[in-house]
Amino acid sequence: MPGQLWISVAELGCFSGLLALGYLLVLRGASVFMFALGPFAMFNAMLASFLAVKHGWPMWAGVVAGIAVAVALSLATEILVVRPIHIRTAGQEDPPIVAIVAILFALQQLAGTWFGRTALPGQEFWDANVVKTDSIVIPGQDLVLVLVTLLCFIALAAWFRRTSYGRMLRAVGDNERAAQMLGVPVNRIRLVAFGMAGLLSGIAGSLFAFKAGVSFTSGLSWSLAGFLAVIVGGIGSLWAPLLGGLIVAALQIFSVYYFGQAALTYAMFGLAVVFFALRPKGIFQSKVRV
Amino acid sequence: MTETTGKRDTRGASEAEAAPAAAARTGSRHLGLRVARGLAEPVITLGFVVIAILYANSASYREDYIVLICTYALLALGMYVPYILAGSLSLAYNAYLGIGAYVSGLVVVHWSTTSLWGLPLGFVLSALVAVLLGIVTSKLSGFYLAGVTLLFATAYQAFVTDRTSLTGGANGLPIAPPTFFGSEIDRTDIVLISVFATWVVGMLLSRLRRSPYGVALRIKREVPQVVEASGIG
Numbered sequence: 016m017p018g019q020l021w022i023s024v025a026e027l028g029c030f031s032g033l034l035a036l037g038y039l040l041v042l043r044g045a046s047v048f049m050f051a052l053g054p055f056a057m058f059n060a061m062l063a064s065f066l067a068v069k070h071g072w073p074m075w076a077g078v079v080a081g082i083a084v085a086v087a088l089s090l091a092t093e094i095l096v097v098r099p100i101h102i103r104t105a106g107q108e109d110p111p112i113v114a115i116v117a118i119l120f121a122l123q124q125l126a127g128t129w130f131g132r133t134a135l136p137g138q139e140f141w142d143a144n145v146v147k148t149d150s151i152v153i154p155g156q157d158l159v160l161v162l163v164t165l166l167c168f169i170a171l172a173a174w175f176r177r178t179s180y181g182r183m184l185r186a187v188g189d190n191e192r193a194a195q196m197l198g199v200p201v202n203r204i205r206l207v208a209f210g211m212a213g214l215l216s217g218i219a220g221s222l223f224a225f226k227a228g229v230s231f232t233s234g235l236s237w238s239l240a241g242f243l244a245v246i247v248g249g250i251g252s253l254w255a256p257l258l259g260g261l262i263v264a265a266l267q268i269f270s271v272y273y274f275g276q277a278a279l280t281y282a283m284f285g286l287a288v289v290f291f292a293l294r295p296k297g298i299f300q301s302k303v304r305v
Numbered sequence: 306m307t308e309t310t311g312k313r314d315t316r317g318a319s320e321a322e323a324a325p326a327a328a329a330r331t332g333s334r335h336l337g338l339r340v341a342r343g344l345a346e347p348v349i350t351l352g353f354v355v356i357a358i359l360y361a362n363s364a365s366y367r368e369d370y371i372v373l374i375c376t377y378a379l380l381a382l383g384m385y386v387p388y389i390l391a392g393s394l395s396l397a398y399n400a401y402l403g404i405g406a407y408v409s410g411l412v413v414v415h416w417s418t419t420s421l422w423g424l425p426l427g428f429v430l431s432a433l434v435a436v437l438l439g440i441v442t443s444k445l446s447g448f449y450l451a452g453v454t455l456l457f458a459t460a461y462q463a464f465v466t467d468r469t470s471l472t473g474g475a476n477g478l479p480i481a482p483p484t485f486f487g488s489e490i491d492r493t494d495i496v497l498i499s500v501f502a503t504w505v506v507g508m509l510l511s512r513l514r515r516s517p518y519g520v521a522l523r524i525k526r527e528v529p530q531v532v533e534a535s536g537i538g
Contacts, residue, residue, distance in 0.1 A: 048452065
């Protein structure tokens with residue numbers, strides 16, 4: 016098994032892990048599965064490349080604008096779509112999903128219309144090879160991706176445990192009504208969860224897009240990679256998404272390497288079915304105290 | 306179900322008028338009303354069928370438009386029982402639709418007969434896949450069901466574009482207009498068939514909704530324990 020593949024596993028695993036961390040935040044804080052995070056990451060990366068390539072913006076400005084747009088999209092989804100539906104349907108689970116999946120496909124088509132239907136190159140923050148031997152090449156960008164991912168996870172774990180907002184987020188996720196009665200500002204907490212998920216998807220998209228470029232159809236496959244990382248990892252621990260992401264990435268990379276591109280999707284579906292049959296709550300299970 | 310409606314009717318009548326004779330009269334009026342209401346649904350919807358056919362009559366782009374509307378309507382009606390009645394949201398309907406379409410195409414390519422043979426085969430195969438997916442995901446609901454069915458949908462799409470020898474890949478399969486005992490089924494016929502098919506399916510679903518099965522499904526969505534406790538699987 017070529018060593019270079021393991022480098023790809025690390026890249027894809029960190030990326031899926033970041034997206035899955037975003038899912039986990041919204042799941043714990045607002046009890047909603049934010050399927051549209053993949054398209055947010057895609058939209059952000061395409062916007063950054065579009066501004067840099069077509070309008071000659073400096074790279075950093077494009078990246079910052081892209082991430083800001085991802086956060087804004089996520090906040091707008093909560094304020095304009097999810098919250099009104101949540102209130103009107105008395106907290107049912109299905110109606111927001113329909114809306115979020117609709118946003119997913121709408122964003123893909125919007126990105127295709129605005130930024131073009133061809134793939135754009137991603138942003139490279141460090142265009143030198145850190146390690147270069149006969150069998151392995153580690154681009155500097157990989158190091159950036161891994162380091163930023165670890166930084167995000169460490170910062171979020173600290174935020175989750177130490178700060179009052181982190182604790183309130185867990186309280187809202189466990190029992191929204193009880194949290195509201197205790198005076199927790201539920202709407203603001205939900206907004207924070209969505210905003211941070213948008214931020215994570217923006218960071219993930221900006222760092223990962225260099226790998227194979229980004230096109231308007233990337234959103235759905237990115238969403239599904241993150242979804243699978245949540246399924247495999249579970250939401251019991253903050254580090255679960257990273258482990259789940261790495262396992263999913265290993266499966267994706269090796270199924271493509273050995274069985275071709277179409278096998279990727281079969282393997283993903285198969286993995287989801289196996290995990291739901293054997294360990295439906297993922298590797299790390301959360302014990303909810305109501 | 307009939308028992309409960311009956312009870313409600315008599316109670317309504319006794320509240321309105323105390324005398325038994327009067328109650329019987331209102332009872333028969335209720336019956337008449339119910340018959341009228343039962344007739345109103347097919348009659349009014351048939352009106353829409355006629356409007357759709359008249360609208361499509363004049364130009365071919367309108368015919369295609371009506372056929373497209375009927376396709377989407379049938380797709381939505383397919384979602385009606387699992388989603389609206391039973392409350393489980395699947396996102397794999399593109400696969401079921403695609404299986405039906407591809408079977409029709411493959412029948413033409415491999416057997417060089419009319420694509421109408423694809424109808425029964427497509428029904429069976431599509432339903433089989435849907436049932437299998439339903440069994441595999443029977444424990445799931447909500448986000449997780451949506452996610453897994455979405456994964457299945459993408460896997461199906463990858464399969465269709467990957468197996469070029471079977472499905473024609475991105476170019477698809479060419480299908481000639483279907484023939485029925487030698488005579489070609491033209492655009493206008495397809496409009497008629499699709500509009501009536503949509504109407505029949507809609508009427509059947511409306512009946513199903515009020516049948517004991519439909520009631521059990523709807524209650525299972527709200528209070529699953531009650532349905533299981535009354536011995537309905």
